[in-house]
Amino acid sequence: ETGVTQTPRHLVMGMTNKKSLKCEQHLGHNAMYWYKQSAKKPLELMFVYNFKEQTENNSVPSRFSPECPNSSHLFLHLHTLQPEDSALYLCASSQELGLGSPLHFGNGTRLTVT
Amino acid sequence: AQKITQTQPGMFVQEKEAVTLDCTYDTSDQSYGLFWYKQPSSGEMIFLIYQGSYDEQNATEGRYSLNFQKARKSANLVISASQLGDSAMYFCAMREGKGAGKSTFGDGTTLTVKP
Numbered sequence: 001e002t003g004v005t006q007t008p009r010h011l012v013m014g015m016t017n018k019k020s021l022k023c024e025q026h027l028g029h030n031a032m033y034w035y036k037q038s039a040k041k042p043l044e045l046m047f048v049y050n051f052k053e054q055t056e057n058n059s060v061p062s063r064f065s066p067e068c069p070n071s072s073h074l075f076l077h078l079h080t081l082q083p084e085d086s087a088l089y090l091c092a093s094s095q096e097l098g099l100g101s102p103l104h105f106g107n108g109t110r111l112t113v114t
Numbered sequence: 115a116q117k118i119t120q121t122q123p124g125m126f127v128q129e130k131e132a133v134t135l136d137c138t139y140d141t142s143d144q145s146y147g148l149f150w151y152k153q154p155s156s157g158e159m160i161f162l163i164y165q166g167s168y169d170e171q172n173a174t175e176g177r178y179s180l181n182f183q184k185a186r187k188s189a190n191l192v193i194s195a196s197q198l199g200d201s202a203m204y205f206c207a208m209r210e211g212k213g214a215g216k217s218t219f220g221d222g223t224t225l226t227v228k229p
Contacts, residue, residue, distance in 0.1 A: 009155060022161075031215055033215075035178075042118075042219045042220060042221050042222070043205070043207075043219040045216055045217065046217050048216065050215065055215060056215065057218060058216075072194075079147075088157060090157075092159070094215070097215030098166060098167065099145060099146060099147035099167075099209050099210075100147050100166055100209060101209075102149055102161040102164055103149075103159070103160035103161060103207075103217060104161065105153075105158055105160070106158065107156065107157050107158045108157045108158065110157070
C-alpha cells in the first residue's frame with residue numbers, strides 16, 4: 001500500500017468516549033502532521049512531528065493527545081470531546097520540514113461528536 | 115491579517131476552457147514556498163504545484179501553472195483545458211522560512227467545471 005492511510009474513515013463518538021485516530025505513511029517521509037478541517041474555516045494545523053519528535057503544538061486543547069511511535073505512524077487520541085470538535089481530521093506527511101517539501105495527505109477521518 | 119487570501123469562494127468554467135484561481139499572500143520572510151492543493155468531494159487533499167520564492171520561472175505541472183508575481187505577492191493557479199474531473203475545492207498554501215514546517219492555508223475556492 002502506498003501513500004498516507006488514515007483509519008477510520010468515519011467516527012461517531014459521544015462526549016465521554018475515548019477513541020483514537022490512526023495514520024500511517026508508506027512514503028519514507030520524516031515529518032507528520034495533524035490538521036483539522038471544519039466547515040467554513042481554513043485548515044488548522046494541530047501538531048507537527050519531525051523524526052517522531054513533536055516540534056509544534058498549535059495551542060490544541062489537551063483533550064487531543066498525539067502520539068508518534070515512529071516516523072511512519074501517527075495517532076490522535078481523543079477523550080471528552082465537545083460537539084464543536086466535529087470536523088474532518090487530516091493526517092499529512094512530508095519528506096522534511098523544509099520550504100519546498102509538499103504535504104501528502106490521507107483521506108481524512110470524518111469525526112462527529114454527539 | 116490573513117496570510118493567505120483567496121477571494122473567490124466559487125468559480126465556474128466551461129469544459130476545455132482555461133481558468134485562473136486567485137491567491138495573494140502576506141509574509142515578511144524572504145524565503146518561502148507557495149503550494150496549491152486540490153480537494154475533491156472525497157476529502158483527500160492532493161498536492162498540485164509548488165513555487166519557491168527565489169524561483170525566477172513560473173512553475174508548471176502538466177495542465178497546471180502558477181502565475182507568480184512576487185512584487186504583488188500573488189500566486190495564481192492557472193488550469194488549462196479544464197476537465198470535469200477538475201471540479202473540486204482548491205487551496206493555496208504557504209510555508210515560511212521561519213515557520214518550522216508550518217503551512218498556512220487559504221479558505222479555498224470551489225471550482226465547478228460545466229460540460
